[in-house]
Amino acid sequence: MPYDEIQRAVIEGKPRLAAKLVQKALDSGEKATDLLDNGLLKAMRRMGINFQDDxxxxxxxxxxxxxxxAGLEQLEPLLEDGRFGNNGKAIVGTAGGDLHDVGKNIVAIMFRGSGFEVVDLGVDVSAQRFVQAxxxxxxxxxxxxxxxxxxSLPEMRHIVQCLNEMENRSQFHVMVGGGPVTGEFARQIGADAYTENAVDAAEIARTFV
Ligand code: B12
Known part of the structure; x- marks a missing residue:
């Protein structure tokens, strides 16, 4: 299994090696979603533990x-293969005050792969910018x-509140996610759905359209 090697390349911060190993694994028949889950995402989770331990x-x-x-770029064309036709538009962004974008980018990739046209607002996005979008x-x-x-959770709450006050609110669904977010929090702030990962997010989104 190539997963350990890929994880090591990511944890050691070696982009060229990570890209090469992912491509090699794809060439030998590994599935893109398995390489994402067991290679790249697992490495980031392990990195999280190191970060916490200082x-x-x-x-x-x-x-x-x-x-x-770099590893993800090799997988992108395969994850975005568009086999689900056209499901309409999705807006994605990271809540104000937060500069993390890896998870949001993966959500965008999985949505594109599920037939959505994605408008990516980037990071540190205010409620006003979500509403404008x-x-x-x-x-x-x-x-x-x-x-x-x-x-940034209070800002997420504020964003959802502002979206919920929009006149055309019944025309779209609001989904929230990321490390500290839970299903209970999503329900409390009035979002329509929460999922723990991007694959489930895209799957649920397809059921909404
Ligand atoms: C990489 C990283 C960074 C990088 C970010 C690089 C980048 N371009 O994103 C850098 C070094 C810049 C960074 C900075 C900081 N970080 Co940081 N970071 C991380 C780390 C190690 C990994 C995050 C990541 O990319 N994960 C991988 C992705 C794929 O996972 P994910 O984002 O969770 O996304 C998945 C799901 O959550 C879900 N999902 C995500 N979004 C959405 C949205 C929807 C709608 C849905 C349905 C699903 C969904 O799908 C994704 C894929 O399956 C985490 C630790 C961890 N375990 O997460 C800390 C972590 C998030 N960081 C943390 C902190 C404290 C900081 C700093 C404040 C540190 C500092 N002292 O400066 C700054 C904050 C800067 C800022 N204002 O944003 C803390 C947050 C603690 C907390 N709960 O508040 C963590 C948890 C580390 C820790 N254990 O302390 N960080």
């Missing part, structure tokens, strides 16, 4: 994120808000 500095974590991105794209079907920081 065992690695921010520069190392950034190198790890870059290596993950929905006004600019009145045909939007799903709005996805991501947050990895506990300190």
């Amino acid at each position: 065992d690695s500095d921010i520069a190392r974590v950034l190198a790890c994120a870059r290596a993950m991105k 929905v006004q600019d794209h009145p045909d939007v079907k799903i709005v996805c808000v991501s947050s990895l920081l506990t300190t």
